Amino acid sequence: MGQMKLETKVFSILKDKIQSIQTTEGAIYLVGPIKLPVNLYGETIEFKWYCWMNGEEVTDDYQQIIDNLSSQNLAEYQQSSVLVYGDFENSEDALIRMHSICHTGDIFGSKRCDCGYQLKESMKKVKEHGSGAIFYLANHEGRGIGLFSKAMAYLLQENGYDTVEANENLGFVNDSRNYDDAINVLQRLRSKPVTLITNNPLKLEALKSAGLHVSGRVPLWGDFSEYNEKYLQTKITKSGHLKEERTCSND
Ligand SMILES: [Zn+2]
Numbered sequence: 167m168g169q170m171k172l173e174t175k176v177f178s179i180l181k182d183k184i185q186s187i188q189t190t191e192g193a194i195y196l197v198g199p200i201k202l203p204v205n206l207y208g209e210t211i212e213f214k215w216y217c218w219m220n221g222e223e224v225t226d227d228y229q230q231i232i233d234n235l236s237s238q239n240l241a242e243y244q245q246s247s248v249l250v251y252g253d254f255e256n257s258e259d260a261l262i263r264m265h266s267i268c269h270t271g272d273i274f275g276s277k278r279c280d281c282g283y284q285l286k287e288s289m290k291k292v293k294e295h296g297s298g299a300i301f302y303l304a305n306h307e308g309r310g311i312g313l314f315s316k317a318m319a320y321l322l323q324e325n326g327y328d329t330v331e332a333n334e335n336l337g338f339v340n341d342s343r344n345y346d347d348a349i350n351v352l353q354r355l356r357s358k359p360v361t362l363i364t365n366n367p368l369k370l371e372a373l374k375s376a377g378l379h380v381s382g383r384v385p386l387w388g389d390f391s392e393y394n395e396k397y398l399q400t401k402i403t404k405s406g407h408l409k410e411e412r413t414c415s416n417d
Contacts, residue, residue: 252297266306
């Protein structure tokens with residue numbers, strides 16, 4: 167009986183914070199908002215955090231979803247999430263960053279790309295703007311080739327290949343990232359248009375054609391060094407990034 171009562175209490179805490187979004191492949195289960203105070207350049211900023219996972223089954227039986235968590239080995243594959251700031255649902259204009267996960271740049275602070283810088287700067291821009299969201303897309307490592315393949319690609323880059331050549335020589339298309347899930351989540355959280363933080367007009371077009379309601383674009387350049395010069399140059403010459411601005415292959 168004690169166990170039963172605990173489960174009921176646990177479920178009552180969680181049930182109103184879970185929602186499902188039906189997709190063509192099944193459903194996205196979105197949990198949040200969760201309070202997330204973040205240390206941003208020494209200042210504590212209160213974000214609201216949401217996390218999601220995909221399921222093949224479409225159900226409103228969240229008890230069942232929760233019951234299955236411990237048997238799913240979720241740590242073996244990553245889930246994506248979004249940091250939301252301000253009155254995201256209702257504000258007239260909101261800044262959005264669709265940030266591709268970068269294990270080396272975001273976590274270790276690698277200078278081979280500018281991802282870590284772009285992530286922190288996006289959070290700062292969103293905070294200063296007053297409303298927005300940073301989507302952290304976990305299946306986008308190395309433009310969608312995965313971390314282990316990215317390690318191989320880095321070895322090729324150390325031997326004269328650029329980012330695009332390295333990925334293609336390993337048998338990957340240059341950019342296989344998909345934004346459908348992130349757009350679905352965004353549309354659940356906000357229906358008004360957004361301004362996208364990116365240096366990549368192609369990314370803007372891809373998001374527009376995938377159904378995102380975009381009103382404009384804000385560039386984000388910085389953190390240039392001898393270590394990412396070639397990488398940034400490749401973005402301009404091969405990946406459509408605007409030259410007058412100059413940025414990571416993950417953008
Ligand atoms: Zn990176």
